[in-house]
Amino acid sequence: DARVTQTPRDKVTEMGQEVTMRCQPILGHNTVFWYRQTMKQGLELLAYFRNRAPLDDSGMPKDRFSAEMPDATLATLKIQPSEPRDSAVYFCASGTSGRDTQYFGPGTRLTVL
Amino acid sequence: AQKITQTQPGMFVQEKEAVTLDCTYDTSDPSYGLFWYKQPSSGEMIFLIYQGSYDQQNATEGRYSLNFQKARKSANLVISASQLGDSAMYFCAMREGLTSGTYKYIFGTGTRLKVLA
Numbered sequence: 354d355a356r357v358t359q360t361p362r363d364k365v366t367e368m369g370q371e372v373t374m375r376c377q378p379i380l381g382h383n384t385v386f387w388y389r390q391t392m393k394q395g396l397e398l399l400a401y402f403r404n405r406a407p408l409d410d411s412g413m414p415k416d417r418f419s420a421e422m423p424d425a426t427l428a429t430l431k432i433q434p435s436e437p438r439d440s441a442v443y444f445c446a447s448g449t450s451g452r453d454t455q456y457f458g459p460g461t462r463l464t465v466l
Numbered sequence: 467a468q469k470i471t472q473t474q475p476g477m478f479v480q481e482k483e484a485v486t487l488d489c490t491y492d493t494s495d496p497s498y499g500l501f502w503y504k505q506p507s508s509g510e511m512i513f514l515i516y517q518g519s520y521d522q523q524n525a526t527e528g529r530y531s532l533n534f535q536k537a538r539k540s541a542n543l544v545i546s547a548s549q550l551g552d553s554a555m556y557f558c559a560m561r562e563g564l565t566s567g568t569y570k571y572i573f574g575t576g577t578r579l580k581v582l583a
Binding site: 386395396398409442444446453454455456457458459460462 | 510572
């Protein structure tokens, strides 16, 4: 049963620290999405990649967030420096271009103190 | 203006009854896709059902069906024979730009469904 995996599942850090979240998309999927979910804002699309190329990261605060796909099996989302307002659940999802369904990972719960 | 509107923040349904969760959308794109996802208390997002804007028939997946009314721009989720395990948050989502190959997904604010025994 193919699944998207995300690490870590939970992260507690202090303000100012760097945070890196990792995602392994489902093998064969060529689109990857990063979302952030908070009670206040709901689910927001931060960035998405197709064939490892970033197509849109307009939803991401550029000054502190960065997203990359070093290879087809790994996507990373980095926050540097982290702030308390970054506390949220960060989801990665993957899919295939041509089909519309995204499959979500379990999420990383980030708490910035 | 909200692109995806879910007007019911919370709903109750009796076990074994059917329930409809409302979703309206707003787009000028002629080609789009509509989705429903379930998020149980454990937090994962589970894909339920998909409807393309050009699909002639309403989508069905087991106990889930999507009541697609294009002229009214609504895409309501119908869950038949509710089960206790259906208690969760349900999100309606839309993907615009199918013909251009963009992947802009917009999610609604969700409806929390509670199934009563």
